[in-house]
Amino acid sequence: MANLRRRDVLPTGEAEMLEALHLRKADFAKGEEIVADGSRPHSSCLLEEGLAARSVVRANGSRQLTALHIGGDFVDLHGLTLREMDHGVVALTACKAVFVRHEEIRTITERAPHLTRLLWLLTTVDAAIQRRMTTLMGRHTPLERLGHLLCEMYVRKEAVGLAQEQQFKLPVSQAVLADLLGLSVVHTNRIVKDLRATGLVSWHQHNVRIHDFPKLARVSGFDAAYLSFRCEPR
Amino acid sequence: MANLRRRDVLPTGEAEMLEALHLRKADFAKGEEIVADGSRPHSSCLLEEGLAARSVVRANGSRQLTALHIGGDFVDLHGLTLREMDHGVVALTACKAVFVRHEEIRTITERAPHLTRLLWLLTTVDAAIQRRMTTLMGRHTPLERLGHLLCEMYVRKEAVGLAQEQQFKLPVSQAVLADLLGLSVVHTNRIVKDLRATGLVSWHQHNVRIHDFPKLARVSGFDAAYLSFRCEPR
DNA sequence: CGAGCTTTTGAAGAACGTCAAGAGTTGTGG
DNA sequence: CCACAACTCTTGACGTTCTTCAAAAGCTCG
Incomplete structure (x- = not known):
C-alpha cells in the first residue's frame, strides 16, 4: 500500500x-x-x-x-x-x-x-x-547502466522504507548483476571495480552506500520522474 | 478495435x-x-x-x-x-x-x-x-534482434490487416532501424546485409517479404505468445 | 577445515563503433 | 524533364569494447 x-x-x-x-x-x-x-x-x-x-x-x-x-x-x-x-x-x-x-x-x-x-x-x-531498462541496454555504457540501477534501487527502496541515509542492501552476486545488465560476469566485475574507483559509492559485502547521489545520477543519466513518485489524482 | x-x-x-x-x-x-x-x-x-x-x-x-x-x-x-x-x-x-x-x-x-x-x-x-525488447538488447545478437523485429512486425500488422502473404511495408531508414536495435548505422547496414544473405527475407525499398517465417522465427527466438493474440475472457 | 560459491585478474580473440569516402536514391525547383 | 542538393545505403580500415577461457584468491557454510 x-x-x-x-x-x-x-x-x-x-x-x-x-x-x-x-x-x-x-x-x-x-x-x-x-x-x-x-x-x-x-x-x-x-x-x-x-x-x-x-x-x-x-x-x-x-x-x-x-x-x-x-x-x-x-x-x-x-x-x-x-x-x-x-x-x-x-x-x-x-x-x-x-x-x-x-x-x-x-x-x-x-x-x-x-x-x-x-x-x-x-x-x-x-x-x-x-x-528505461531498454534504453539502458541500448544506448548506455555498462557503467551508466550499473549506476542507474543503484540510483533506481535506492529511490524505490527509500519509498517503501527499505533504505535510508544513502544506504541500502543489494544482496545479489555479480553473476545476477551480469544477467540484469546484459553483460558477462567478468566484465560486470570490471565495471563494479570502475564504479568503486570513481569514489561515488562504497560497496562492501552486499551493502551499498551512495556518497554523492546527485553526481551519480548525473553520471548515469538517472532522473526519477519515470517512477511516478508524485501524489496526485490518477 | x-x-x-x-x-x-x-x-x-x-x-x-x-x-x-x-x-x-x-x-x-x-x-x-x-x-x-x-x-x-x-x-x-x-x-x-x-x-x-x-x-x-x-x-x-x-x-x-x-x-x-x-x-x-x-x-x-x-x-x-x-x-x-x-x-x-x-x-x-x-x-x-x-x-x-x-x-x-x-x-x-x-x-x-x-x-x-x-x-x-x-x-x-x-x-x-x-x-521482450529488453531481452533482445541484452542477450540477443544483432541478427536475432532484427529477425525478431521483422517477425513481430509481421504478426502485429497481420492482426490488423496491414500485412498479408508474408509481406509488409516497413518504411524506415536504416538510421531509424539502428536507433531501434541499439546499434550504429554502419553495423545495422551489415546486419541487414547478413539477414538478406540468409535468404530468409527479401527486403527491397521498404518492402519486406519473409520467405520462411517458421525458420526466421526459430533463428531469432521469436514466439508470438507474448503478444496475447488469443481470444479469451480477460 | 574443506567444498563450493564468488570475486578478481590476465590474455587473446570476436564483435561493434567510429571515421571516411563513394555510390545510389529521392525530392525540389527551374 | 533535367540538374542539383540532401539524404540514404554501402564498403573499407582501424581502434575500442566486450566476451571467452583460464586460473588464482577470498568468502561462506556445513
Missing part, C-alpha cells in the same frame, strides 16, 4: 477493500521459482520481503533478468489481463510473498474504479521502468 | 461506448513530434495510419527508440495513469492520429469494468513487448 500512497490519496474505503482481500501466503528459498514461465496463474503475487526478478532463459542457457522487485511490489499484476506468463519470476533471496486471486482483483475492477486505476498505475509504472 | 477483438469478445454495449468517444483528429508529417517528452497530456493518442515510435533522446544526441507503433495502436494510453510522459512519441512516416480525452477514458473505468480491463490489457501487452 505504501506504493499506492506515494502516488495518490487512498480513501479509507479503498484501503479497506485491500485489507479485506484473501491472501495465500508462501515462502520461497533463494533461487526458487515463484511464478513459472509460460504458466497461466489464477492469482497474482505481491512480494512482502526479499528480492525477486523477472527472468527469461534462452535455449542456449543465457539468462536475462528484465526487472528487479522488492518488498511491496505487486509483481505479476499484469498476469490478470495477460493470462499467460511470457516470463518467469525467480527469488533472488529468500522471499515472503502473498497471492491474491484474480477473481478478487476482478471484483475490484467492478466496484472500485479509482482503486482499479491505481492498480493499473502499478503496471504502467512497471512498464515505464522496463522502457 | 481490431486489437481488442483479437483478444476477447467485445460486447455491443462496449463497442458502442468506444464509437461514442469524442475524437480530435490530427495529422503529423514524417519526423514530427506527436507527444512531447516530459509533457502532461490530457488526452491519449490512438494511431490510425502511419508508423510512430516511442523515443528517448540523450543529452549527447544519441537516440533510443523503445517501441514501434502501427495503425490501430493506442499509443500512449498509459499516460492516463502516469500523467507525465517519460519519453516522446515521434512520427516515423506521415501519420493520422486521433486523441481521446482522459476524462472520457476515466468515465469508461467508472462504467464499464470489462472494457476497462481490455484497455488495461493493451498497456500490459505493450509492457510485454517492451520486456
Whole structure:
C-alpha cells in the first residue's frame, strides 16, 4: 500500500477493500521459482520481503533478468489481463510473498474504479521502468547502466522504507548483476571495480552506500520522474 | 478495435461506448513530434495510419527508440495513469492520429469494468513487448534482434490487416532501424546485409517479404505468445 | 577445515563503433 | 524533364569494447 500512497490519496474505503482481500501466503528459498514461465496463474503475487526478478532463459542457457522487485511490489499484476506468463519470476533471496486471486482483483475492477486505476498505475509504472531498462541496454555504457540501477534501487527502496541515509542492501552476486545488465560476469566485475574507483559509492559485502547521489545520477543519466513518485489524482 | 477483438469478445454495449468517444483528429508529417517528452497530456493518442515510435533522446544526441507503433495502436494510453510522459512519441512516416480525452477514458473505468480491463490489457501487452525488447538488447545478437523485429512486425500488422502473404511495408531508414536495435548505422547496414544473405527475407525499398517465417522465427527466438493474440475472457 | 560459491585478474580473440569516402536514391525547383 | 542538393545505403580500415577461457584468491557454510 505504501506504493499506492506515494502516488495518490487512498480513501479509507479503498484501503479497506485491500485489507479485506484473501491472501495465500508462501515462502520461497533463494533461487526458487515463484511464478513459472509460460504458466497461466489464477492469482497474482505481491512480494512482502526479499528480492525477486523477472527472468527469461534462452535455449542456449543465457539468462536475462528484465526487472528487479522488492518488498511491496505487486509483481505479476499484469498476469490478470495477460493470462499467460511470457516470463518467469525467480527469488533472488529468500522471499515472503502473498497471492491474491484474480477473481478478487476482478471484483475490484467492478466496484472500485479509482482503486482499479491505481492498480493499473502499478503496471504502467512497471512498464515505464522496463522502457528505461531498454534504453539502458541500448544506448548506455555498462557503467551508466550499473549506476542507474543503484540510483533506481535506492529511490524505490527509500519509498517503501527499505533504505535510508544513502544506504541500502543489494544482496545479489555479480553473476545476477551480469544477467540484469546484459553483460558477462567478468566484465560486470570490471565495471563494479570502475564504479568503486570513481569514489561515488562504497560497496562492501552486499551493502551499498551512495556518497554523492546527485553526481551519480548525473553520471548515469538517472532522473526519477519515470517512477511516478508524485501524489496526485490518477 | 481490431486489437481488442483479437483478444476477447467485445460486447455491443462496449463497442458502442468506444464509437461514442469524442475524437480530435490530427495529422503529423514524417519526423514530427506527436507527444512531447516530459509533457502532461490530457488526452491519449490512438494511431490510425502511419508508423510512430516511442523515443528517448540523450543529452549527447544519441537516440533510443523503445517501441514501434502501427495503425490501430493506442499509443500512449498509459499516460492516463502516469500523467507525465517519460519519453516522446515521434512520427516515423506521415501519420493520422486521433486523441481521446482522459476524462472520457476515466468515465469508461467508472462504467464499464470489462472494457476497462481490455484497455488495461493493451498497456500490459505493450509492457510485454517492451520486456521482450529488453531481452533482445541484452542477450540477443544483432541478427536475432532484427529477425525478431521483422517477425513481430509481421504478426502485429497481420492482426490488423496491414500485412498479408508474408509481406509488409516497413518504411524506415536504416538510421531509424539502428536507433531501434541499439546499434550504429554502419553495423545495422551489415546486419541487414547478413539477414538478406540468409535468404530468409527479401527486403527491397521498404518492402519486406519473409520467405520462411517458421525458420526466421526459430533463428531469432521469436514466439508470438507474448503478444496475447488469443481470444479469451480477460 | 574443506567444498563450493564468488570475486578478481590476465590474455587473446570476436564483435561493434567510429571515421571516411563513394555510390545510389529521392525530392525540389527551374 | 533535367540538374542539383540532401539524404540514404554501402564498403573499407582501424581502434575500442566486450566476451571467452583460464586460473588464482577470498568468502561462506556445513
